[in-house]
Amino acid sequence: MRRAALLSTSIAILAATPSAAHGQPAASPATTAPAAVQTQxxxxxxxxxxxxxxxxxxxxxxxxxxxxxxxxxxxxxxxxxxxxxxxxxxxxxxxxxxxxxxxxxxxxxxxxxxxxxxxxxxxxxxxxxxxxxxxxxxxxPRSVTRDADKRAIGALQRRLSALGYVTGDKGSFDARTGRAVLAFRKVTGMRRTSEASRPVMRRIAAGRGRFKIRKPDHGRHIEADLTRQVIALIDGGRVRRIYPISSGAPSTPTILGSFRVYQKSYGTNAKGMVHSAYFIGGYATHGFASVPVYPASHGCLRVPISDALNLYKWIRVGTPVDVYHGPKPK
CATH class of the missing domain: 2.60.40.10 (Immunoglobulins)
Incomplete structure (x- = not known):
């Protein structure tokens, strides 16, 4: 009985330490590498x-x-x-x-x-x-010249159009696009040329050149800012189009106030007025051969002849017309 117990104990020891029986050290526990940091x-x-x-x-x-x-x-x-x-x-x-x-x-x-x-x-x-x-x-673009590539001209036109300035054929620095640049320069108080120079592009990048609506409660209407020498067509609280104008000369100033178009006259009259829309007495918006960058008319709001028909079509009898001197651009 005692011999059987000793034999069982010996077998148990051998089973528990098989490597020791062969003269090998016991294996160390396996180590795990740190997980990668998960962050944002x-x-x-x-x-x-x-x-x-x-x-x-x-x-x-x-x-x-x-x-x-x-x-x-x-x-x-x-x-x-x-x-x-x-x-x-x-x-x-x-x-x-x-x-x-x-x-x-x-x-x-x-x-x-x-x-x-x-x-x-x-x-x-x-x-x-x-x-x-x-x-x-x-x-x-840093600047856009008349002979610039179509992509540069197109980028200028998209920015101006988004503000309401009326540009010409896509990718072409034509006369209408030049007038859009001129109108932008007028609104921002720059020298009145059609050059899309670096200062112009800087102002575009900065989000300047927005026409500030003075009479938002007048619905679908026209505002003529004689300080900036531009006219804005406004509908639904948004500026839809902006055109450069020439208003009354100092000796024949344009009348100020709020009026309504009472008569439209298609075509060219004896005075050379093209597609006229009268808002009080003989004062009207109309196309004319000469539209300088300063006030020079006999009291009317002149636009270039090539813009006159589009302006005429937009205006209706009864359209409000607000004429004022806005503050000087900063």
């Missing part, structure tokens, strides 16, 4: 103004933040112009406040269109996959 990334684009618009060649600032900083990790930032990748840049994370990581650099867009900025971090052993988008930026 944000991306921002600065120096783009309130309206997210810059000129070609302007410097913009890209900055990103990763909520948890992991040393040595790198982020790739890609730039897309009209959905086509045009550049990529990789930056190593730098430590930032609160245990976060950050990256930043400057970039100058070199082509027109909608610029989109995206950041990406491929998953590594220490940091998980991250993606972020920095929004969209509209990149417009």
């Amino acid at each position: 990334m944000t991306l921002g684009v600065d120096r783009i103004g309130k309206h997210a618009t810059v000129l070609v060649g302007d410097k913009i600032h890209v900055r990103g933040t990763v909520a948890a900083y992991v040393p040595g990790e790198r982020v790739t930032v890609r730039f897309y112009s009209n959905a086509k990748k045009v550049r990529a840049k990789t930056k190593t994370l730098s430590p930032a406040a609160g245990g976060a990581g950050s990256f930043e650099f400057s970039y100058r867009p070199d082509r027109l269109g909608t610029l989109t900025v995206r950041a990406f971090h491929a998953a590594t052993e220490t940091l998980g996959e991250l993606r972020a988008t920095g929004g969209k930026v509209d990149v417009i």
Whole structure:
């Protein structure tokens, strides 16, 4: 009995330590590598103004933040112009406040269109996959000349049209587009030319050039700002069209006040007035051969003959006409 017990004990010991029987040490417990950090990334684009618009060649600032900083990790930032990748840049994370990581650099867009900025971090052993988008930026020309390419002219026309200025044939810097630039310059207090210079484009990028409606309660109506020498057609609380005008000369000033169109006269009369719309006495809106950038009429509101018919068709008998001197542009 005692011998059987000793034999059982020996077998149990041998079974519990088989490696010892062969002279091998016991295996150590397996270790697990730390899991990759899972966090979030944000991306921002600065120096783009309130309206997210810059000129070609302007410097913009890209900055990103990763909520948890992991040393040595790198982020790739890609730039897309009209959905086509045009550049990529990789930056190593730098430590930032609160245990976060950050990256930043400057970039100058070199082509027109909608610029989109995206950041990406491929998953590594220490940091998980991250993606972020920095929004969209509209990149417009630095200036637009009459012989510029169609894309540049088209970008100018779209911006002016959105504000109500009447532009010409798409992609063509024709006389009507030139008058749209002139009207924009008048509204913004610039020198009265049709040159779409860099200062003009800067003002467009900054969101300037909006015609301020003075009589919003007048419904579908016309406002003539004699200070700026423009006429605005307004409907539904929105400026639909803006034309440059020439109002009454100092010796024959245009009457001020609120009136209504009482008569329309199609065609050209003996005085050379084209497609006239009378709003009080002999005062009317009409086309005329000479429309300088300053007040020069006998009291009427002159527009270029090529704009007269469209203006005439928009006006109805009974349309309110408000004539005033607006404040000087800043």
